[in-house]
Amino acid sequence: MRTLIEGLIRWTLKIALWFRYRIKVKGFDKVKKENLKRPGGILFLPNHSAMGVDPLAIATVITKKFRLRPLIVEYMYYATGVHAVMKYINAIPVPNNEVSSNSVKKIRSDKALSEVVQGLKRGENFLMYPSGRLKDTGYEFIGGASGTHRILGDNPEINIVLVRLVGLWGSSFSKAYTGYSPPLFPTLWSGIKHTFKNLLFFNPRRKLTIEFEVAPEDFPRYGSRQEINSWLEKWYDRPEGLRPKDSKVIGEPLKRVSYSLWKKEYLEPVPPKVKAVDPEINLDKIPEETKQKVIRKVAEVAGVNTKDITPITVISSDLGLDSLDMAELVLYLEEEFDVKGVPVIELTNVARMMAIAARQIVPSDEKTAPIDTRAWDTKVEKERVFVAEGETIPEVFLNNAARWGKAVAVGDDRTGVMTYERLRLGAVVLAEYIKDLPGDNIGIMLPASVGATLTTLAVQLAGKVPVMINWTVGPRHLNHVIEGAGIKRILTSWAFLDKLGNVDLADVDDELLMLEDVKREIGLGRKIRGALLSKKSPEKILEHFKIDKRTKDDTAVILFTSGTEAAPKGVPLTHGNILSNLRSVCKTVEVFSNDIYFAVLPPFHSFGLTAGVFFGTLTGMRVAFYPDPTNGPMMARGIEKWRCTVVTGAPTFLKAMLKAGEPEQFQTLRWVVSGAEKAPPELYDLMERKGMPGVLREGYGITETSPVLTLNRLDMEPGGVGMPVADVDLLIIHPETHKPLQQGEDGLVLARGPNVFKGYLNKMLKSPFLTIEGKEWYNTGDLGHIDDEGRLILSGRLKRFIKIGGEMISLGAIEHALLSIAPKYGWKLAEEGPSIAVIALEIPDQRPLIKVVSIFESNVDELNKACRESGLSNLVKITEHIHLDEIPVMGTGKINYRELENRYITSTLPLD
Incomplete structure (x- = not known):
């Protein structure tokens, strides 16, 4: 049956190619057992002239005799209509490192090559491009690409078949006309339209020659990367018809074939770019030490002498560095120069890399999604908001979404604007997928964003517990979180990881599940079922996901905090903990439906989670997100763009925002809350200079208390970190005797209330609770006193x-x-x-x-x-x-x- 299906796929591809191409095959008859004298499978190594066409043309020939597992870039592997075929033939997806890179992509690239090595030993056959990318000129330039060398380094005695395809340089699927990889599906659609214009059977046809040769004895199996790649380049760049002994190398000439039977219709190639240093770069102002460091690193990665590297050296084409090498340069910029999140596409030539290292130029910002400003600008009637009815977060969210319906709920630069109706739909559809994932606890590793909010709500709807993962604390912390919470899957995003830079995620790679991949996996049927389900009542939706019997005492989320010990502590917060804290804040301060909260703190922070993810979606206040609280200029721009009225953050982040912004960017702000650290006098001065006197207030909270304990209200004189919010009690005791102290005396701060958690995930940890006069109190570990106005004044921390x-x-x-x-x-x-x-x-x-x-x-x-x-x-x-x-x-x-x-x-x- 499998043979029949594979034959049908091959026949369909041959028919599709026939309309435009006339293919001649040479040497394939010699690719047979007696000429393949080494054990194991075959590694087919073709040149790469044109997107999409050359792998299909080559595969239709090879699969007549051999089953083939191609290596294919991930965005093509998961493309609609392609994914099912790729899964069926057991293709290997490879991350796309041409535009961006990160540690996870590097790990997965390594795993892909390792799978090739192991598969060859099992007798499987693979198709892999040694260059790792489309060629830029008529020459096949491999340069410093490392894939072939790495495979041969693990097993040099493998069967290798060289494949040379001639005739596609000049195709619309090549780089000949724009210098860039063409968009596959638009280009394909254009070709289909031309074929129909030519009445199908009268299409002008391009002649292709595919030549196969079993790697000869002089192939440098044990050679260096440069020796192997140089040998392959010479083999690929021989013109068709020359004998192997002829050493002449001229590359492939541009071949143009008309698109029209009725007239000569060609694409015009772009003139070659002149090598030069960008005008925005001033090499004289870049420190000589920085220049030399960059040159040495580029030379080291390319495996060439530093004398061969100049500022105008083009990193990709002149040196032939592949995606893995480019990823190494990106990581080097972060480690050596603390320049994070550089898109690979920015590393055009050596001069630009020098300028980025010297911070002379800043890599371009990520393109933002178009924002439906009409929806965001819709006038909202001012009314005080409160947390909707319900005992669990999913119940409250569904009730709130039913109330607000088509009103705007959230927005960010990547997703755009979402109404409550769309947010509910997205959460329900995603929950349908998540409910089938293994494990009761699902990790979430995402920054402040619409995606993080939707994903958290979806995990809870699916009847599972989200575990908010801190990616900034190193692999030891991550490993402890995975083991401590029993996590089998972590939901994250390529878009986020591309910006993350050099964060070591090697130990959790097997658990990572990309939301982009999940989106592709969710089929039309599941989307339709989710859409129909989302229209039902909150009660019916809760019943469908079997969470209608959940109570306020069930765990809603798990956070981890390092606290005072080396190992992180898991903090399970119940639905009652979080909802009571939100309701306490709503009782204490006035928040209105026309307020817009600017959420920048990551959701692994309890305040980032409670305020960013839950406060708006459970009350009716709009929330705008920005994913990086360390980027002051973009935060200032975000507040202006979304017209935010409330923002919270650590003093460090708020200062960076204020210093980078102009007063007019902050004119909509009415309330700025500082927490996590004591607000310095400089922050208050900055607020005044930016035209916001009396707007800044400090608050105090702890992960274990969900988190808000105290707040300074806008309508009262500020002092310390403010008064306890509604339903929260504080007690000051002597740190050693544990006896309650008088008002104004410094001591250990204790807290109690419905927002306080019940105990750590690891029951073996020392209890953080103290019993004072018959009541149980949480020990905050902080020192302070209550002043005459009932405000908490912190004076220090007890632990190390x-x-x-x-x-x-x-x-x-x-x-x-x-x-x-x-x-x-x-x-x-x-x-x-x-x-x-x-x-x-x-x-x-x-x-x-x-x-x-x-x-x-x-x-x-x-x-x-x-x-x-x-x-x-x-x-x-x-x-x-x-x-x-x-x-x-x-x-x-x-x-x-x-x-x-x-x-x-x-x-x-x-x-x-």
Whole structure:
């Protein structure tokens, strides 16, 4: 049956090609068992002249005798009408690295090549392009592409068949006319229209020659990448008809064939680009050290001498670097120059890479989706909003969506504007897919966005628990989250990962599921069923997903926080926790239907989740999203574009936004909430200078409390972090005796209320609750007091952690990581007593000082490298190393941190 189906597919393709192409085959009769003397399958290596056409033409020939597994770029693999065939023939999807790259794409590219190696050993046959891309000229230029060399490096004794296709250079499917890869389906549709204009059977036909040759004995199987690629280039670029012994290489001439039977109708090729440095680049102002670093790296990746690299060297065509090599250059820019998220397409020549490294030019912003401004601009009647009726988040969301219907709910630059009706439809359709995924807990790794909101709601509708994953904290944290929550799938997005840069996701690659791929997997039938279901009542939808019996005490979401220990702690929040906190905020402050909230905090932060994902969708307030809270200029632009009235963020993010923006961009803001860190005086000054005096207020919250505990109201005099929100009680106790303190006395801050969680995911962790006078209270770990007006004034933190950009970093975790990796670096540890101590100082408006004290010699660069290799957060940056013969300890044997801080931090501070 399989043979019959494959024959039918081959016959259909041959008929389709016949209308435009006349194909001549040479040498395929010699591709037979007696000439393939090595064990295993066959690796077919063709040149790549034209998008879509040459793989089909070659495959129709090869599959007469051999089953074939082609390597195909992912966007083609998943294309409508193509995906089913690709799955059937067991093709291997390869990430598209030409436009962008990230660590996940690199991992998946490696896996694809590994599958080829293993498949060849099993006797399977593969089709792979050595160049990895369409050729740019009549020459087949492979340059530094690494795929063939890597496969031969694992198994040089494989059967190789070379394939040369001549006649497609000049086709509309080639790069001959624009210099860029043509869009496949529009080009195909244009060809179909021309065929019908020529009455099908009278189409002018292009002559193609496909030549096969079993790799001869002089093929450099054990050669270097350059030797293998150079040999292949010479073989591909011989003109048709020359004998192999003829060393002449001229490449393939441009061949134009009319599209019309009735007249001469051709596409005109574009003139070749003149090599030059972009006018916007001033090489004289780029530091010489930066230039030399870039040249050395490019030469290293290309495997050439640095003398061969000049500023006008074109990285792709002159050096032939493939997508994996380009990805390495992108990662290098981030690691060496801290330039993140550079699209691969920006690395045109060496001069441009130098300018990007020197921050002389900024890579282009992602194109934004067209926004339906008419819908967003629709006038909304002002009324105070409250959380809709319901005991669980899905119930509340469906009730709220039913109430607001076609009213605008959310919007961002990628998805555009969505009404409540569309948001409900999307959540229901996606939930239909998610309910069949393995596991009760589903990871979500997405930034603040419409996509993150819709996905979170869909996971809950599907009867599963979303686990919000922090991608900034390193592989150790990620592994702990996966294991601790039993996650089998993580929903994320290529669009997000392309912007993420050099984040190590190797250990979770098997769990990653791209929303772009999910969208392709959701068939028409599922969409229709979802559309019909979304029109039903909230009760019927809840019944359909079998979540109508869920209660407020069921887990709604799981967050992870590092807190004061090296390992992250899983925090399950119930529907009751989150909904009670939202209702408390609505009782405490006035929020209106014509307010627009600007959500930038990632949803792995409890405030980013509660305020960004849930507050608007469960009340009726519009929410606009931007995915990067560190991009101040784009945040300012976003507030102006969406006319936002409310924004929240850490002081660091808010300062960057204010410094980058102009007063007129913020004229719609009426309320700015600062949290995660104490707001410095500079932030208040900036608010005044930008025309917003009295708009900034501080708040206080913790992941375990869902998260808001206190807020400064706009209609009251601000002080500290404000008064407790409705239904929340605070208690100040002595840190050691646990006795309640008088108003105004500093002590340990405790909290209780329906928003407080019930306990950590790992039941073996020490309980964070204290029983005081018969009542159970949550221990926040913070120190502070209640002033005469009932406002909480924080004075410090009890535990050994610091906050960087709103993230909690454990000093103990740094110590543990460095001790664990010490043998690799040859650091000699003490047989008795401590070997490492980490101390830190938080400085307002600056990065904290993190100092490592050790009994062994090291340096800052080596310690930071060790931190990265240990999987610590990229936020951890050691600023100083101190070498001591012995680390001081107290009588109990514990490290005397106070002495170290007095000696190396307090004593070094400048006097006021």
